[in-house]
Amino acid sequence: MESTVSGSIKNLTPQDLVPVTVPAMNHPTEKQDGPPPTPVAPAKRIGYAIVGLGKLTIEEILPALSTCKFSKLVALVSGDADKAGNLARQYGLDPAAIYNYQNFDNIKDNIEVEVVYIALPNSMHKEFTLRTAKAGKHVLCEKPMSTNSKDAQIMIDACKAAGKKLMIAYRIQYEPNNRFVQSWVRNNKYGKVRLIESTNVQNSGDSNQWRLKKALAGGGSLPDIGLYCINTARFLLGEEPEWVSATTYSTPGDERFKEVEETVLFQMRFPGGTLLNSSCSYGVHDSKRYRVFADKGGWYGMDPAYNYTGLKIEVSHAEGKVEYKENPSLGDKDHFALEIDHMSRCVLENKMPYTPGEEGLQDQVIMEAIYESARTGKPVNLKKIDGLDVFRGPAPDED
């Protein structure tokens, strides 16, 4: 499918990936350590330009890049020259590697840049994806992919035409605890999943922020955080919903929700019969969780589920007269580093990303149906899609 899409100029050899041997310390009955960290030499890491120096970039993406094993920062793109200059100094970047929105297209001449990570307001994703593809670079684009499905399709087409990879930054799909839950769903642990409940709510501040502007964000809580509920359910099941039903509500008089919706309650059904019931809101105290209910003696999920750190798996099951509550844990890894390094490995090994543009487009289609259902007060049917993981690339095999 991606045969005409180019990979990297870097040439990784097997010995680049051989871990340094670490002597065993603990008894074999104890928790087993993963392989020791094995970064490839900086010269062989994929270089990233970050476009958009907002909160996410400063607090998450830049620190994550410092911990990456296959990726490194090589350029910054911003409309704010001062801010870009300060960050470049902090991270030891040559000021020559700073671009602005006007001269961004010159990035095509920067051989160090192989991927452009787009962390801009949603409405700008399309423009910069198109300019990136045109510059001959791969794209890692923040979620939501765009503000509508038409733009999303255009972005996919542009990257395909340019022979460049396009990945949407669905960090949850690369996070080990979520992948563990996914394996349980796929293996029918405690039976078949008949119901999923998923919640993503937080309490927005400053009513002037771009997330609350329709033109920039495309919507309110749904595309920003409700999207996690949709995308994670699809990721867990591997299926695509048949219909959606939804209600939106904004507290009258609340300044923050003049342009975008505060709260969406939405439901959908998947072909295997699983129902999803979800809530997302911008108006209440932070909570991000999901629970997956199976039909043979158990449920499991995460609370918190969608936070950047501190995820916690929750399980309930029974054995005879004993009821078990469990918290399995695979530890806490930097979600952004995992996601960025996946993109880098796809580039290095010329593979399709696990969450390509098509994965993002499908969420846009579903969100449009949700808004339509809320508007019309009726369930909306979606095009039937057969098969499992039809919008995803090969599952990550990295540890």
Place this chain on the structure above:
Amino acid sequence: MESTVSGSIKNLTPQDLVPVTVPAMNHPTEKQDGPPPTPVAPAKRIGYAIVGLGKLTIEEILPALSTCKFSKLVALVSGDADKAGNLARQYGLDPAAIYNYQNFDNIKDNIEVEVVYIALPNSMHKEFTLRTAKAGKHVLCEKPMSTNSKDAQIMIDACKAAGKKLMIAYRIQYEPNNRFVQSWVRNNKYGKVRLIESTNVQNSGDSNQWRLKKALAGGGSLPDIGLYCINTARFLLGEEPEWVSATTYSTPGDERFKEVEETVLFQMRFPGGTLLNSSCSYGVHDSKRYRVFADKGGWYGMDPAYNYTGLKIEVSHAEGKVEYKENPSLGDKDHFALEIDHMSRCVLENKMPYTPGEEGLQDQVIMEAIYESARTGKPVNLKKIDGLDVFRGPAPDED
């Protein structure tokens, strides 16, 4: 409102309620004990006839009565003479105090019986409420009150006409941890509640049980367990919903759900702007919980919430850079004993129950709207109801 409704033949004096003094053992900074148990003399306790000797009666109601302070078992009513005989022997009841469905009306002559606790399949609630009222006894009726709102109204009218009290057995409304959560909602702890999520799911067994027969149960998971989500949200807020929206689903080919629905997802909005999003199901592993999301820095709720024992309050809030997860606890009391003793105190003191027939009727009205919404695929508006707790009696002041 209940001025023409009679109380008890018993005459409780203030000294009946004086606790025996217990010396303080712990430091005053430790958790404070409640007053010591202060049962009134058995001769002054209200006598109950239990109608229907199923699982609930045998496992919960009969043991609860042994721990009551204002209530006692004085009669059993069953269609199964052997079972009734065995239970009478176990609980030391005179075989003369056993009735069957035919001779039940003779209970009017049993001066020991002041309340009839109806624990029959839902469709039989009406008949026995009417016969009880006619026999001149008060009624404590299990939830759901009936299989439709028309019957519920008839039950209310019959008791009123007979001058007898009618209480619906909403045990959650008498349980201290739930009442603690209610006090937080009413006092705007962490701000106003904008969203409630509430779930009640369990996994039904034997497809021949009455709960899965439409004629006996009136419905599936909704009236049996989804009702908790409706009733508890109403109890917490004190308000009545303006509209409901719902979807039902039953797994094709599942023998258990030939007559009644497996799963209902339903939403409603309350006049103050609070949304409720709920799921109930008979097809997945047991989970009963709710979470109340407020708009000034906190959420709280219970998980588990609707179980007979082991309820657990969960709280999340932040102070500066510190995030708190909390579990306040008021201990574990027998819900059935609390509810039965409330009824007895209402009888002894001639008060209206906190959850009278009107409270049950309102749930029937809402459930009918939920079914209608699921059937029509459209939201259903409800009659606007102003005021707080308009269907409830005075709040219990017992400890």
Place this chain on the structure above:
Amino acid sequence: MESTVSGSIKNLTPQDLVPVTVPAMNHPTEKQDGPPPTPVAPAKRIGYAIVGLGKLTIEEILPALSTCKFSKLVALVSGDADKAGNLARQYGLDPAAIYNYQNFDNIKDNIEVEVVYIALPNSMHKEFTLRTAKAGKHVLCEKPMSTNSKDAQIMIDACKAAGKKLMIAYRIQYEPNNRFVQSWVRNNKYGKVRLIESTNVQNSGDSNQWRLKKALAGGGSLPDIGLYCINTARFLLGEEPEWVSATTYSTPGDERFKEVEETVLFQMRFPGGTLLNSSCSYGVHDSKRYRVFADKGGWYGMDPAYNYTGLKIEVSHAEGKVEYKENPSLGDKDHFALEIDHMSRCVLENKMPYTPGEEGLQDQVIMEAIYESARTGKPVNLKKIDGLDVFRGPAPDED
């Protein structure tokens, strides 16, 4: 061993124990219910006289008796006639069944009384055990059995001579969650237990209470609450310690600890090599817990562990790279009812109690060694005892 000890005048037949059939409600993959409650007819229950109407009797023992299946209250013994009269009224007891410390010996003529439950200050346990045995009644004696090992031996001898049963009220040994943990220890779940940590601390109030008077209590935190750490470790392992080591400390100037010690830190080793490290204190906020550390990948225990309600099992183990924290639960049952009914069944079936006088004596021996170690600043060796559960009767087989 107890062949010359008498049982009961009651004659229980197998059909007294047949449960009433309860229809299955849940799916077989869900948590299995125990058999339904099956109380024997009141006339066949063993009658108890309670001696000592303090906090424990009023708040725990009397309410527990109301829920017992094999036991009932038939007499009260107190030095306070008013209090006894009030409690008799509350529990429907004939005033003729009230005794005082002077006329207690007349209880021998009360055929309804088969067991005397001694819930007096520790120093009075001996006198009333001897008087009870002389009156021809069985003894259920609160822990600690006595204030010294010599008295404990005299109590055992007196009951044996009188052909009456003597049980010490170690409720933890009858509690299902603790018994579950015991089964894991005995079956080497996660390997052999090499270390146990056990803590029992609480914050005493009124410095005039009998628990803080040396002459009445025999000691401070050690015999009252530290005893749980000793007794539970012995119960879990089934072994007897080889040596003990200890330190005591009381905060200078704290009025409460003029006569008895505030805090004891103590250690012991069992023949299989397991170490116990324990703390008990009367001077800090309530905490009661133990953790059992095994040598093949897991630990488990309870926190809280020794409270009357709300016990919680905690487990940690690893499987490959996944670490599990677990909370198995067997539900919450009234510890006092379990313990009292065990005594009744021993009487009804003429069996030796699981925790006879010898079990209590052994704790006295160990506590004396702990005090000696604290006094001398040196470890104290104990007499070597071979075998498992050598001081216990047959394990309870009741559910």
Place this chain on the structure above:
Amino acid sequence: MESTVSGSIKNLTPQDLVPVTVPAMNHPTEKQDGPPPTPVAPAKRIGYAIVGLGKLTIEEILPALSTCKFSKLVALVSGDADKAGNLARQYGLDPAAIYNYQNFDNIKDNIEVEVVYIALPNSMHKEFTLRTAKAGKHVLCEKPMSTNSKDAQIMIDACKAAGKKLMIAYRIQYEPNNRFVQSWVRNNKYGKVRLIESTNVQNSGDSNQWRLKKALAGGGSLPDIGLYCINTARFLLGEEPEWVSATTYSTPGDERFKEVEETVLFQMRFPGGTLLNSSCSYGVHDSKRYRVFADKGGWYGMDPAYNYTGLKIEVSHAEGKVEYKENPSLGDKDHFALEIDHMSRCVLENKMPYTPGEEGLQDQVIMEAIYESARTGKPVNLKKIDGLDVFRGPAPDED
């Protein structure tokens, strides 16, 4: 005190520390974010040579350095040239910056190296501290500081004579959650702390590892992990113990414990009257926790407490009839990065480290007393030390 000790060649200016402004996203009632990450320019970061490329270095220290804001890797020192070469490649280090144990002293000519981080087996700490001081570099030395107090004093003297800083790597003292607990202890939250329980146990594997060799490790579980219990109690209270008492035990026949002890149970008392009861072991499943018991209605602590990640604060307190269990959290930061950056800031600002050599020496003195008590079977008194935090430098003020 450290006036003659030199700082760094780097010249940090206030503007190096100005954070890039990040727009507020959440409501002010939500958890407040800390300042955004503000690394100083790489050229201004303090350069570290790491000596000893074992598990700790490969899995923790090297990855931590990548996330540091004031620190960077500039040299590696190892006896294994291949391993050093591989790690240098992975982290982009010039092979010229690799030293071995023979040519280590040449590091004095490497102007990039300002601090040497000693992560060698315990017995080698002295030699390399002395050689580092002689080379004119500051020392950050892993715990335990040495294998005996005499060596520890020599290390302190050598650094002082050379005018170089010496810090012991007590990461717990720099970790925000532990510092939060410390602030509660110091402010008498819930009253004065009368008792601390602290546990550090894990299950050792390969019996040939250096940790199980007396000559290299100096001891068994005590200096490696029991040390956390000692050091953290001292850190929380700020006081120094008056006496210690201890017992050691090793399972007979266990190959791992031929040279060093498996388990130590130890107790100590602090001048303010606080008792510490601790267990450390190399023979059982991993558990690292402490609980601090106060005398006015509360206890608090951490479980897990000493792990590298996933620490969890636990609190219990009561308000009236409500009992609260709480988990405050300050999030998860890399302990090693925090500790290394503290050292760098001390160098940059010429301050005394919070945990200087004197802090490490005091632990050695206490551990020697513990071993003596275990050997003699008697408590051992320690030299009385007045004042608070007498062995510590100024508390870190960095966020």
